[in-house]
Amino acid sequence: MIDRQVIIPSATYVPEELRKIGKLPAVIYPINQKIMFDHLYEQYKNTCEVMRVICGMGALEVHQRLGRYAETNVVIEDLPEVKDLAYTVWYGIRNIDSPVLINFADTLVEDTSLFAEGDAFYYAEDFPSDKWTFFDEVDGAITQIYDKIAPGGG
Numbered sequence: 001m002i003d004r005q006v007i008i009p010s011a012t013y014v015p016e017e018l019r020k021i022g023k024l025p026a027v028i029y030p031i032n033q034k035i036m037f038d039h040l041y042e043q044y045k046n047t048c049e050v051m052r053v054i055c056g057m058g059a060l061e062v063h064q065r066l067g068r069y070a071e072t073n074v075v076i077e078d079l080p081e082v083k084d085l086a087y088t089v090w091y092g093i094r095n096i097d098s099p100v101l102i103n104f105a106d107t108l109v110e111d112t113s114l115f116a117e118g119d120a121f122y123y124a125e126d127f128p129s130d131k132w133t134f135f136d137e138v139d140g141a142i143t144q145i146y147d148k149i150a151p152g153g154g
Contacts, residue, residue: 007092010105011056025058027105056082
């Protein structure tokens with residue numbers, strides 16, 4: 001097992017256009033007969049020492065749905081206040097000295113066999129929209145995080 005933590009930011013509810021069954025945080029939203037976290041747990045349970053879910057809105061539901069993971073390497077942390085994605089990520093990594101993998105609660109990365117030895121961050125290039133969070137990057141370092149924004153907005 002790699003000395004690495006997975007941080008799963010899940011501070012807000014899924015966007016309204018994706019709410020087929022109601023207002024839920026992405027980490028407990030059902031996908032293919034399981035909640036999203038079940039998929040993420042299967043992905044990382046044998047490769048990371050700790051999986052930390054950072055929640056805000058719907059935190060009580062997250063604690064209830066993930067209660068069965070209490071005896072595992074899963075830690076659920078409540079934000080002191082819900083702000084933006086950058087704050088949620090910062091809160092998750094603020095006291096960590098080991099390598100970190102950040103996996104957003106609404107994102108499944110299917111091929112994690114290419115784990116880097118250090119920190120890892122998976123993403124895809126696209127045009128800004130109100131459906132996704134976007135990042136500016138310089139020489140492999142994230143320099144700006146844009147929460148879901150309207151095209152042309154900022």
